[in-house]
Amino acid sequence: xxxxxxxxxxxxxxxxxxxxxxxxxxxxxxxxxxxxxxxxxxxxxxxxxxxxxxxxxxxxxxxxxxxxxxxxxxxxxxxxxxxxxxxxxxxxxxxxxxxxxxxxxxxxxxxxxxxxxxxxxxxxxxxxxxxxxxxxxxxxxxxxxxxxxxxxxxxxxxxxxxxxxxxxxxxxxxxxxxxxxxxxxxxxxxxxxxxxxxxxxxxxxxxxxxxxxxxxxxxxxxxxxxxxxxxxxxxxxxxxxxxxxxxxxxxxxxxxxxxxxxxxxxxxxxxxxxxxxxxxxxxxxxxxxxxxxxxxxxxxxxxxxxxxxxxxxxxxxxxxxxxxxxxxxxxxxxxxxxxxxxxxxx
Numbered sequence: 447x448x449x450x451x452x453x454x455x456x457x458x459x460x461x462x463x464x465x466x467x468x469x470x471x472x473x474x475x476x477x478x479x480x481x482x483x484x485x486x487x488x489x490x491x492x493x494x495x496x497x498x499x500x501x502x503x504x505x506x507x508x509x510x511x512x513x514x515x516x517x518x519x520x521x522x523x524x525x526x527x528x529x530x531x532x533x534x535x536x537x538x539x540x541x542x543x544x545x546x547x548x549x550x551x552x553x554x555x556x557x558x559x560x561x562x563x564x565x566x567x568x569x570x571x572x573x574x575x576x577x578x579x580x581x582x583x584x585x586x587x588x589x590x591x592x593x594x595x596x597x598x599x600x601x602x603x604x605x606x607x608x609x610x611x612x613x614x615x616x617x618x619x620x621x622x623x624x625x626x627x628x629x630x631x632x633x634x635x636x637x638x639x640x641x642x643x644x645x646x647x648x649x650x651x652x653x654x655x656x657x658x659x660x661x662x663x664x665x666x667x668x669x670x671x672x673x674x675x676x677x678x679x680x681x682x683x684x685x686x687x688x689x690x691x692x693x694x695x696x697x698x699x700x701x702x703x704x705x706x707x708x709x710x711x712x713x714x715x716x717x718x719x720x721x722x723x724x725x726x727x728x729x730x731x732x733x734x735x736x737x738x739x740x741x742x743x744x745x746x747x748x749x750x751x752x753x754x755x756x757x758x759x760x761x762x763x764x765x766x767x768x769x770x771x772x773x774x775x776x777x778x779x780x781x782x783x784x785x786x787x788x789x790x791x792x
Contacts, residue, residue: 487701583608
């Protein structure tokens, strides 16, 4: 599939999922009442929620800037912020957030950052990103059974599925990093087996491509052995970055003047939604995130505040993130295009 066709397919897929989400959430609802309730929200708290989104994006840029520094690569903070926006924009519009890192590598390469270096850095970002979600999910299971039974009973199968997929993903990535030869042997034997059933065409080319990917994991392992403290620091930064985004729902809750539910409980419940949907093949968890919110937060955003609360929380955490990162990505695209035109002229 050509790049243009792939982009058109992703755009069409996002629009279809968005339309289905809007229909399933708002069918039969009085949109006028919802809009009126939203206007009652305190703007200061909504601005704080938007600030959390910017802090979330900035958090990754801080991690990128820090890691490039450990590799002796000098980058500007605003350039790393641009990389973060590019990643989050393409993650928001592609299934399972699969388009974010390839787009980041492309823009990093335009700034003369070697692809192997960019790949290692982004792999560590991915591993820590998933590890934080797994840690939050395990914390809920081990120490918050009462909260789960009270608020998440109806959605526990989805939560456990999401947690399980994240655990499998993290385990696979850690094996690839720290036991590269074992992972290589397993994957090669699996390819040979599938090749015997003629599942894959051009098996040799796929093996070669896979070998290159494995080499990147080997480079990641070598980096972590030389920079052991880096992983701990990145984990701490990633934890704060993720928590910042989960606080959006708390600020939306407070914007309606609601009380009675502790801040930590709202943040953890919002985190449970992220754990549930992170690995699902939907752009930004669209559709399932909205329905999980309406189920989990029903006792918290009581009365007429539930649907407006979902609109604001999801609107700030996902759609503000999407449009903000899209604007920065568009600016970066035109900047590189203009730079390319000047290079050709000279």
